Amino acid sequence: MSKKILVTGGLGYIGSHTVVELIKQGYEPLIIDNLSNSDLSVLDRLEKVCGKRPLFQQVEMRDKEQLQELFWNNNNDISGVIHFAAALLVEESVEKPLHYYYNNLTSTINLLECMKEFEVKPMVFSSSCTVYGNPDELPVTENASIKPAVSPYGNTKKICEDILADAAKAHELSIISLRYFNPIGAHESTLIGEFQKGAPHHLVPYITETALGKREKLRIFGSDWNTVDGTCVRDYIHVSDVATAHIYALERAMNKDEAKDLFEVFNIGSGNGYSVLQMVQSFEKVTGMKVPHELVGRRPGDVEAVYADTTKANKILGWETRKTLDDMLKSAWDWEQALAKEK
Numbered sequence: 001m002s003k004k005i006l007v008t009g010g011l012g013y014i015g016s017h018t019v020v021e022l023i024k025q026g027y028e029p030l031i032i033d034n035l036s037n038s039d040l041s042v043l044d045r046l047e048k049v050c051g052k053r054p055l056f057q058q059v060e061m062r063d064k065e066q067l068q069e070l071f072w073n074n075n076n077d078i079s080g081v082i083h084f085a086a087a088l089l090v091e092e093s094v095e096k097p098l099h100y101y102y103n104n105l106t107s108t109i110n111l112l113e114c115m116k117e118f119e120v121k122p123m124v125f126s127s128s129c130t131v132y133g134n135p136d137e138l139p140v141t142e143n144a145s146i147k148p149a150v151s152p153y154g155n156t157k158k159i160c161e162d163i164l165a166d167a168a169k170a171h172e173l174s175i176i177s178l179r180y181f182n183p184i185g186a187h188e189s190t191l192i193g194e195f196q197k198g199a200p201h202h203l204v205p206y207i208t209e210t211a212l213g214k215r216e217k218l219r220i221f222g223s224d225w226n227t228v229d230g231t232c233v234r235d236y237i238h239v240s241d242v243a244t245a246h247i248y249a250l251e252r253a254m255n256k257d258e259a260k261d262l263f264e265v266f267n268i269g270s271g272n273g274y275s276v277l278q279m280v281q282s283f284e285k286v287t288g289m290k291v292p293h294e295l296v297g298r299r300p301g302d303v304e305a306v307y308a309d310t311t312k313a314n315k316i317l318g319w320e321t322r323k324t325l326d327d328m329l330k331s332a333w334d335w336e337q338a339l340a341k342e343k
């Protein structure tokens with residue numbers, strides 16, 4: 001069987017780390033990306049990390065003909081697909097819901113149609129714990145009820161999972177959806193990581209930019225939640241641990257025999273919940289840097305606490321995390337400093 005794996009959105013944050021792991025495991029990733037939230041310099045960086053330049057083609061997945069042409073040109077040679085490509089900013093999705101629905105749903109449907117047409121069966125899909133909303137029980141298992149999402153972005157993940165489940169059944173595709181919790185950190189080489197356009201949206205990049213002096217103060221959104229210290233609790237996981245989960249999932253999807261479920265979901269988190277204040281304190285301890293911060297009001301749409309029960313992924317995929325919270329925070333800080341040196 002060919003080792004060529006189509007990686008949509010492979011120049012993005014989690015996509016690029018997954019490309020590194022694929023190459024390490026002897027696969028040949030074929031990256032497609034429309035460069036809407038990345039640029040070609042990531043390809044140069046991947047070449048440095050991996051010692052070889054991954055295959056790349058600029059493709060707009062909303063245009064089905066472009067995708068069909070890609071499958072046609074690689075006919076019988078693509079053994080599986082990892083689908084990351086999606087618009088992913090929560091706040092932007094509230095302002096531009098139609099763009100988010102159109103982009104994320106159309107590209108997924110076009111991809112599924114091509115997989116059906118060219119008989120490529122295995123897919124790993126990039127989903128999110130946002131589908132659980134504010135869970136009734138913690139840690140949250142894959143059996144928890146799916147809640148109406150607080151953002152159009154979250155809704156696209158939920159709707160895509162429904163589409164994938166139906167398509168898997170009807171067309172005998174083998175699809176695994178990975179529900180990520182909060183990926184942070186960067187590859188140990190500090191050559192790839194998360195590139196933020198404008199002000200960071202996520203907590204850890206905001207912490208590292210504040211420590212570096214790029215931001216005056218971290219604003220902590222909400223201190224009156226029903227948690228250990230009143231700030232929200234999340235499950236942070238190192239991006240390289242998230243990346244390796246895709247290899248385990250891909251291999252399961254590629255080797256699944258006909259009788260097994262055609263659509264499966266797995267939580268991909270560390271299984272530990274940390275509050276925002278605990279993150280700030282741990283960061284200060286690990287790096288010796290100060291993070292000036294202030295407590296402000298709640299951010300609209302935030303959930304109080306969410307962290308994963310990862311038993312299913314541990315048992316069925318055989319996947320486990322390797323990095324501790326200290327590793328993650330140190331890695332995020334190394335990346336921030338490496339980026340600052342480049343400028």
Ligand code: UDP
Nearest residue numbers: 201202203206219220221232234276299302
């Ligand atoms: N957060 C914060 N200040 C920031 C960014 C985030 O206090 O500048 C909080 C946010 O309210 C949430 C947690 O940090 O409780 C994680 O937020 P993030 O956006 O990283 O992830 P998500 O909300 O998607 O889980």
